[in-house]
Every structure is written in structure tokens, then in C-alpha cells.
Amino acid sequence: MSAVDEHLATRRSAGLFDFSFMGLCEFHGKAGLQALQTRNLDALIPGQIAYTLLLKKDGAVDIDATVWCLDTERFWLFTGRRKRYGGHDASGAFAILALQGPASGRILARLVGKEAVLSLKYFHIFEKKELMIGRIGFSGELGYELLVPTAEGAALRKRLLEAGRNEGLRDCSWAAADSLRIEAGYVLFEREVDGRANPRELGLDRLVTHKKIDFETKKKLVGLEILDRPGRVDLPPAQVTSECFSPTLGRPLALGFVSPGVDQGSAVHFPDGRIARVASLPFYDPERARPRAAPL
Numbered sequence: 001m002s003a004v005d006e007h008l009a010t011r012r013s014a015g016l017f018d019f020s021f022m023g024l025c026e027f028h029g030k031a032g033l034q035a036l037q038t039r040n041l042d043a044l045i046p047g048q049i050a051y052t053l054l055l056k057k058d059g060a061v062d063i064d065a066t067v068w069c070l071d072t073e074r075f076w077l078f079t080g081r082r083k084r085y086g087g088h089d090a091s092g093a094f095a096i097l098a099l100q101g102p103a104s105g106r107i108l109a110r111l112v113g114k115e116a117v118l119s120l121k122y123f124h125i126f127e128k129k130e131l132m133i134g135r136i137g138f139s140g141e142l143g144y145e146l147l148v149p150t151a152e153g154a155a156l157r158k159r160l161l162e163a164g165r166n167e168g169l170r171d172c173s174w175a176a177a178d179s180l181r182i183e184a185g186y187v188l189f190e191r192e193v194d195g196r197a198n199p200r201e202l203g204l205d206r207l208v209t210h211k212k213i214d215f216e217t218k219k220k221l222v223g224l225e226i227l228d229r230p231g232r233v234d235l236p237p238a239q240v241t242s243e244c245f246s247p248t249l250g251r252p253l254a255l256g257f258v259s260p261g262v263d264q265g266s267a268v269h270f271p272d273g274r275i276a277r278v279a280s281l282p283f284y285d286p287e288r289a290r291p292r293a294a295p296l
Contacts, residue, residue: 001170001171003173003176004247006173006176007176007247007248008247009168010100010101010139010141010172010176010180011102011180011247012101012168013102013164013168013169013170014100014101014102014104014107014167014168014169015099015139015171015176015180016097016099016100016157016169016170016171017097017100017172017174017176018097018098018157019096019097019098019145020092020095020096020153022079022080022091022096023078023080023081023082023085023091024076024077024078024089024090024094025076025077025079025084025085025086025087025089025090025091026074026075026087026090028073028074028087028088030042030075032087033075033077033086033087034210036054036077037052037053037054037077038052038053038054038055038199038207038208038209039051039052039067039207040209041069044069046069046071046072047069047124047125048123048124049066049068049135049136050067051064051065051123051207052065052067052207053065053204053208055199059198059213059215060195061195061197061199061202061204062193062195063079063081063193064189065077065079065080066078068125068134075087076090079189080189092150093150094132094147094148094149094153095147095148095150095153095154095156095157096145096146096147097145097147097160098137098143098144098146099146099160099164099169100137100139100141100142100144101139101143101169102141102142102290103167103169104141104143104144105117105142105296106167107164107169108133108146108163108295109295109296112128114296120133120295121135122136122291122292130149130152131146131147131148132146133147134147137291138177138181138184139180140184140288140290141180141290141291143291178244179244179247182243182246182253182254182255183244183282183283184284184285185255185281187204187221191242191255192221192241192242194241197221197257198216200216201217201218201219201257203220203221203281218260219258220257220258220259220262221256222255222257223254223255223279223283224238224243224254224255224256224277224278224279225253225277225279226252226253226274226275227267227276227277229275231269231273231274231275232267232269232275235267235268236258236259236262237268237269237270238256238258238269238276238278239256240256240270240271241254241255241256241257242255243255246283246284248284249284254276258278262278263278264279265277265278
């Protein structure tokens with residue numbers, strides 16, 4: 001199956017992704033983690049997940065992450081790369097499978113029951129024995145991340161694929177994950193999060209809730225609809241960070257930075273001479289309603 005087929009399967013039914021490469025650090029107590037990232041942990045209750053940022057000394061974003069609050073004094077910090085940011089490094093201790101798509105709730109219900117799926121709110125956690133489930137994702141669809149000890153990962157994957165066989169569930173690659181998150185307007189480390197952009201420039205300053213920082217705005221992250229037109233160097237420049245041909249929308253799209261004064265709808269030029277139109281994010285599901293949709 002091609003990455004396009006995997007992408008469309010996720011939009012129409014469900015896709016299964018292996019995210020076991022992610023980094024995990026465990027913290028006991030709030031103090032160390034509070035100083036490390038940008039969210040106010042006092043506002044986080046047990047069973048809740050928060051999207052957060054880790055900043056460099058100059059205020060630029062080093063990486064984005066999620067904090068999972070397991071109880072009042074125990075937290076997990078997940079990042080897209082394995083690096084010890086503090087606490088106990090538990091990277092590799094769990095198999096991490098991402099189940100994404102409109103059918104993901106029905107598939108998951110076959111493993112944990114309808115009541116558990118219906119009760120699990122967006123950005124919250126469910127535990128059943130050694131299975132940990134977070135209702136989050138990167139695709140712009142209803143989705144879940146499932147964690148089990150690494151030795152049990154193959155068995156969990158098999159159970160999920162069997163549960164989703166009649167729903168159209170497909171095993172998916174990173175290429176499909178990348179095009180899905182571009183359509184959904186989500187940033188990626190070493191792309192949009194390159195260690196040089198601050199939260200405001202990334203449109204993520206809402207995530208800085210436990211301290212006040214006055215961020216400069218020298219550029220801004222935007223969506224870019226790539227046009228089939230000859231290049232024009234007199235147009236404002238755009239720095240392209242990610243691009244794909246959108247299987248859902250049927251046209252080439254990109255994420256990138258432009259000057260703060262460049263408005264939505266403006267034409268810009270890429271370094272390679274192509275032209276694009278500035279668009280708002282996300283490209284797909286502008287209201288971000290689908291991740292919060294009823295799971296069953």
C-alpha cells in the first residue's frame with residue numbers, strides 16, 4: 001500500500017502507526033518539570049494530558065512535547081526524540097502505537113469496551129492493567145496513543161489490526177503520518193521547530209502559561225498553497241519547512257515562515273522560484289472539530 005493509500009485510509013477509516021521511537025522521561029514531583037517546560041502544572045489534574053514546549057535560553061522552542069499527569073506527583077514527558085531532559089529516562093520501555101481516524105473509537109472499543117471509550121475525553125488518559133491510552137494525535141482526526149511494555153507491543157499491534165480488519169484499518173508509514181500532520185497544520189521538530197523560532201512565531205504562545213515572556217515576532221508560521229505559476233522574485237519570500245501533495249485536498253501544500261506583515265491570501269515566492277498563496281492553518285478541518293468528535 002502506498003503512503004497516499006495509507007493517508008486516505010486514515011482519513012476515511014483508521015490508520016495504525018508505530019511511534020515507539022519517541023523519548024520518554026518520568027518525573028516524580030512537579031518542580032523539575034515545571035521549570036523545564038511552559039505549561040502550568042498546577043492546573044493539570046491526574047488523568048490529563050497537556051501539550052507543551054521546551055524553550056532554549058533565548059526563548060526559541062527547542063522541541064514540543066506532551067506531559068501526561070499520572071497522579072499529583074508523577075508525570076511523563078513525551079518528546080519526538082530520545083534525549084534526557086531531566087527526571088528518569090524511560091525511553092524504549094514502552095511500545096507506542098498511534099490509532100488514528102474516524103473509526104478508531106469503534107476499533108478501540110473492541111479492546112477496552114464501549115464505556116471506557118465513551119468516557120475518555122480529548123487530552124485525557126485511560127488505564128487498564130498495563131495498557132495506557134491517551135486520547136490525542138497528530139492527524140487532525142479522532143485518535144489515540146496506546147502504550148504497553150515493549151515486550152507486549154507485537155501482541156497489541158496484532159490485536160488492533162484484527163479488531164480493525166472490518167473497519168478498514170491499515171498499517172501506516174511515517175510518510176503518511178507526515179502528510180496527515182501537514183494538512184492538520186501541526187509542527188514537527190527539526191522542521192518548523194528548528195531551534196530558531198519562538199512560541200509566538202510558531203503560533204503557539206498560548207502554551208506559555210506559567211511565566212510571562214515578551215516574545216519578538218520576526219516571522220510567522222503560515223500555510224502555503226503552492227501554485228502552478230512562473231516564479232516572480234518581486235514577491236515577498238517564504239521559508240518552506242514542510243511540504244506534501246495533499247491526498248485529501250488534491251493539491252500541493254506547505255508549511256513555512258513569512259514576514260509578519262504578509263497577509264493571508266498574499267502571493268509569496270520560494271527560494272527555488274515557485275509561487276504560493278498564504279493560507280490559514282489548519283488546511284484540514286479548520287475548526288479542529290474532528291479530534292473532539294464523538295468516538296462512537
